[in-house]
Amino acid sequence: MHSFIHSVCALFLLFLLCQPAQAGDNPDADRQAVVLAAFGTTVPKALPGILNIRDRLQRQYPQTPVKIAFTSNIIRRIWQGRRGDAAFITANPSVPADVYTVQGPLATIANLQDQGYRTIIVQPGHISAGEEYLDLVAAIDGLNSIRTIKPKFRPFEKLAVGRPAMGTAGEQHPYSEDLALIARALADDAVQAEKANAALLYMAHGNTYMPSGSAYLEFASIMNRLYPQVKTYIALVEGYPSLDDTLPLLEHAGVSKLLLKPFMTVAGDHTVNDMAGDEPEAWKSILSAKGYEVMTVAKGLGEIDAFADVYLHHLQQTATDHGIVLH
Structure with missing residues (x-):
């Protein structure tokens, strides 16, 4: 009896081994x-x-x-x-x-x-x-x-x-749909700026050797269309538009108060030093020296x-x- 059972089990195992492999049988598939x-x-x-x-x-x-x-x-x-x-x-x-x-x-x-x-x-x-x-x-x-x-x-x-x-x-x-998607994701920034009666200024990174400024400016335009109660601006650490390019726009619009935020995934070195630092070349210092009341938010976009x-x-x-x- 035991011999018969062993023979049946052996035949069943052999049957399984001889079956063609299915996609799910390959752990890597x-x-x-x-x-x-x-x-x-x-x-x-x-x-x-x-x-x-x-x-x-x-x-x-x-x-x-x-x-x-x-x-x-x-x-x-x-x-x-x-x-x-x-x-x-x-x-x-x-x-x-x-x-x-x-x-x-x-x-x-x-x-x-x-x-x-x-x-x-x-x-x-x-x-x-x-x-x-x-x-x-x-x-x-x-x-x-x-x-x-x-x-x-x-x-x-x-x-x-x-x-x-x-x-x-x-x-x-x-890409314009992606810019609109980002603008909708940042609705709270506009709310925060409106509550503070401030304009919204983003610091983006950019690149000196690539003509990427138009996409950033288009994003700012979408923000202004979606949230007309708040003036939104964006300037780049590298490339156009720089902070120097943006300052005349702020002056022309009669802006006196700014909510300054990084337009970067992380609030890293650029945010801590170049944006919100106390050194004279930091954006907060430059804007404050020109008479603007500046509020900084050191929070990366990825945290939202x-x-x-x-x-x-x-x-x-x-x-x-x-x-x-x-x-």
Whole structure:
């Protein structure tokens, strides 16, 4: 009797082993992940601008790992150097462990691929389609150019890159719609400025070598259309329009009071020093010296849930565009 049972079990096992593999039998076939690739920040208090975005993406798709990556080489090296600084770690208990080991997008993607994740979406955490974003796209394009003798050995099933908050050029997802999405997400800024009877002035980063100013000015125009009770302006640390370009506009409009906020994912070094610092060259000091009453808000856009969800919106559209179902 026992021999008969053993024979039946052996035959059943052999039957299972001889069946053709189904898609679900391959543990790597449906494994997918998201990489949130942001510029990064060295300021611990500014990290929520990135972590809040990561957390909101993760809550939306709990079965899909969301890993952070920093595109700035300098910022990564600083965090990695802090791993051995016990005093710094003790003084900053809110910093997650994975920030100390943060890698660039290429290394993060490679690690995920090595772990069996072959469908990966890279969601930029950048504001505009500037230098950092374009370099990221170039890296992803390079990975997607890999061709193997046998297609099944290609490193990725799908590797896609999303768009920054302010969108990109093209017909599929008009950038103007993304600008309007951001403006609606920042409705509370207009409310805060109106309550203070102040104009709203954003400090954006920009780039000296890229003609990106028109998108920022268009965003300000949308803000003024949506919230006409508040005058909204935007100036860039690098490129046009600069603060010097914006000062005559403030004077012409008769502005006397300003709510000054960063138009950046994180309230990092630019916010702490260049915007709200006490040095003479800080925007707060320059504006105060010209007679403006200035209120500063040192809060990164990524800390605002509605703005963080702009990246979630972009991620969802990128997944749909590439036939990827996130879980």
